[in-house]
Amino acid sequence: MKAEEPELPLDTMELQMGPSHPATHGTIKFNLKLEGEKVLNCDVEVGYLHRGFDKSCEQATWTQVIPYTDRLNYASSLINNVGYALAVEKLIGAETPPRCQYIRVIISELARIYDHLTCCGMASSELGAITVGFYMIEARELIIRIIESLTGARLTVTYVRVGGLKHDLQHDFAERVTQSFKTIRRLLDDCDRLLSRNRIFLDRMSNVGVISQETALSYCLTGPILRATGVNYDVRKAFPYLVYDQMDFEVPVGTKGDNYDRFVCRIAELQQSMRIVEQALGKLPVGPVWIEDPRFVLPEKEKVYGSIEGLMHHFKIIMEGIKVAPGETYFAVEGGNGELGFYIVSDGGGRPYRVRVRPPCFIAMGAFHEMIRGYMIADIVPTFGMVNMIGGECDR
Amino acid sequence: MSESPHLSYIQERLGSKLLEVMQPQGDDVLILDRANLRESFLFLKEDTQLDYDFLSDITAVDYWRKKEPRFEVVYQVVSRSRCQRLRVRVPVPENDPSVESLTPLWRGANFLEREIWDLFGIRFIDHPDLRRILLYDEFEGFPLRKDYPVNQVQPLVPERVVDGTFVDERSQNKLLRLKKALGSKI
Numbered sequence: 001m002k003a004e005e006p007e008l009p010l011d012t013m014e015l016q017m018g019p020s021h022p023a024t025h026g027t028i029k030f031n032l033k034l035e036g037e038k039v040l041n042c043d044v045e046v047g048y049l050h051r052g053f054d055k056s057c058e059q060a061t062w063t064q065v066i067p068y069t070d071r072l073n074y075a076s077s078l079i080n081n082v083g084y085a086l087a088v089e090k091l092i093g094a095e096t097p098p099r100c101q102y103i104r105v106i107i108s109e110l111a112r113i114y115d116h117l118t119c120c121g122m123a124s125s126e127l128g129a130i131t132v133g134f135y136m137i138e139a140r141e142l143i144i145r146i147i148e149s150l151t152g153a154r155l156t157v158t159y160v161r162v163g164g165l166k167h168d169l170q171h172d173f174a175e176r177v178t179q180s181f182k183t184i185r186r187l188l189d190d191c192d193r194l195l196s197r198n199r200i201f202l203d204r205m206s207n208v209g210v211i212s213q214e215t216a217l218s219y220c221l222t223g224p225i226l227r228a229t230g231v232n233y234d235v236r237k238a239f240p241y242l243v244y245d246q247m248d249f250e251v252p253v254g255t256k257g258d259n260y261d262r263f264v265c266r267i268a269e270l271q272q273s274m275r276i277v278e279q280a281l282g283k284l285p286v287g288p289v290w291i292e293d294p295r296f297v298l299p300e301k302e303k304v305y306g307s308i309e310g311l312m313h314h315f316k317i318i319m320e321g322i323k324v325a326p327g328e329t330y331f332a333v334e335g336g337n338g339e340l341g342f343y344i345v346s347d348g349g350g351r352p353y354r355v356r357v358r359p360p361c362f363i364a365m366g367a368f369h370e371m372i373r374g375y376m377i378a379d380i381v382p383t384f385g386m387v388n389m390i391g392g393e394c395d396r
Numbered sequence: 397m398s399e400s401p402h403l404s405y406i407q408e409r410l411g412s413k414l415l416e417v418m419q420p421q422g423d424d425v426l427i428l429d430r431a432n433l434r435e436s437f438l439f440l441k442e443d444t445q446l447d448y449d450f451l452s453d454i455t456a457v458d459y460w461r462k463k464e465p466r467f468e469v470v471y472q473v474v475s476r477s478r479c480q481r482l483r484v485r486v487p488v489p490e491n492d493p494s495v496e497s498l499t500p501l502w503r504g505a506n507f508l509e510r511e512i513w514d515l516f517g518i519r520f521i522d523h524p525d526l527r528r529i530l531l532y533d534e535f536e537g538f539p540l541r542k543d544y545p546v547n548q549v550q551p552l553v554p555e556r557v558v559d560g561t562f563v564d565e566r567s568q569n570k571l572l573r574l575k576k577a578l579g580s581k582i
Contacts, residue, residue, distance in 0.1 A: 222452075
């Protein structure tokens with residue numbers, strides 16, 4: 001008697017992955033259409049962390065928006081601070097003193113190192129390379145300690161102000177950075193030895209999540225995902241802001257646009273960021289970190305407590321907020337995940353009329369189905385890891 | 397104000413579709429008519445002299461009781477070869493809040509336009525999949541409109557009953573009660 005052949009199901013299966021899934025660090029849901037383990041289509045559902053950033057900003061004064069921007073991409077909150085402050089300063093028409101600009105470059109690059117270390121460390125530990133994950137978290141901890149000693153907070157820093165910075169660098173800042181970078185370089189070398197010839201890592205990362213150059217451009221992707229496809233587009237080079245045009249750095253680009261290229265791009269970018277920080281610390285000029293304009297700058301405490309004019313000045317800025325001339329503007333900086341743009345509209349009052357953020361990872365999630373179509377379910381984990389979706393920024 | 401050559405070139409080619417040209421804070425800003433919007437953007441994208449081939453962002457602003465027409469959809473495009481940005485503002489009236497979708501030109505416009513539909517209630521004609529994105533389907537109103545109160549409370553949403561769910565008739569669980577109350581087909 002002939003053994004009966006088991007009938008395998010031919011129809012496609014629908015599977016909901018998330019919103020809370022241990023392998024997707026972030027609250028997001030994938031509605032998958034599967035054929036066996038192959039992903040035929042993927043509908044991404046975002047918005048689980050939506051808290052009305054835009055609406056909240058319309059209720060706050062221009063200065064009170066800065067803590068809200070911390071909570072966008074909390075892995076690189078310093079860049080968000082800088083981007084927002086630069087957008088408002090563009091509308092005011094103010095230019096900060098050179099020392100402030102150099103410090104802003106330094107803190108942006110420290111935040112970028114932090115962001116890339118988080119992304120790469122998490123992505124490799126999800127593939128089983130727990131050691132690499134721990135090494136990168138150790139390196140990240142060194143950066144976070146520098147940020148903590150500078151700003152007083154580890155994540156939600158609120159360090160940058162419209163027209164300046166909260167305070168100057170502390171005296172041993174450069175020394176701390178040099179010491180930490182030495183350790184970080186050693187840790188990165190260890191990670192490189194652990195990963196770059198590791199069969200498991202290469203098999204899971206290379207030729208997975210491939211996206212072509214045309215598709216990436218059509219999906220408005222920016223940052224390491226776009227650069228991994230070979231497009232040389234970096235806001236710091238294309239539209240230089242602050243003092244980036246005086247810095248000597250390279251923009252690493254990939255060739256294939258797969259997960260491995262994204263990983264390598266991020267690591268190379270991180271090393272360039274360290275170069276920028278070292279250059280900026282070497283060139284750091286002396287001088288004030290605030291613009292000289294009483295309309296935007298709080299008076300010194302002695303004046304506030306010692307004179308009625310100082311007290312009134314302080315009261316006006318705190319209670320009514322700084323006045324920004326009516327108009328609208330757009331300013332973009334290079335965030336950890338790509339072009340981070342702020343579109344702000346002012347009606348001349350003390351509160352913004354509209355604040356819009358161009359969230360790079362929200363736009364990247366719009367292209368996620370292109371990256372994962374045709375691959376296996378297990379490939380979702382590294383691909384999603386390399387997109388580096390941060391809920392605070394994606395869902396706002 | 398002296399205008400740069402590419403702005404006068406755009407003015408020449410777009411003609412009456414271009415309502416205004418401005419250069420505040422050194423940015424290039426166009427105000428375009430929403431009629432045949434996709435054609436205008438196709439020209440900006442494909443023209444070899446302009447080469448605005450990269451869409452950076454789409455957003456909207458509600459000028460309630462401040463400006464007529466009420467809404468404005470704002471596009472940021474980039475020419476990578478010339479390293480230049482362009483901002484295009486498109487006024488949209490309140491009685492018919494709709495503009496043509498740019499998804500056929502840039503597929504990334506899909507998510508951005510869905511977000512504007514979700515938060516402002518501006519429709520995008522020919523959009524392949526215009527659903528809410530950040531909020532849930534049962535949300536009432538459009539929260540980023542200026543006439544949406546900050547302290548608005550949304551009604552509670554009943555649990556969604558999924559077709560084809562197996563329900564044990566003997567147990568008096570929540571799903572069964574829900575099914576009876578709604579009379580839904582399970």
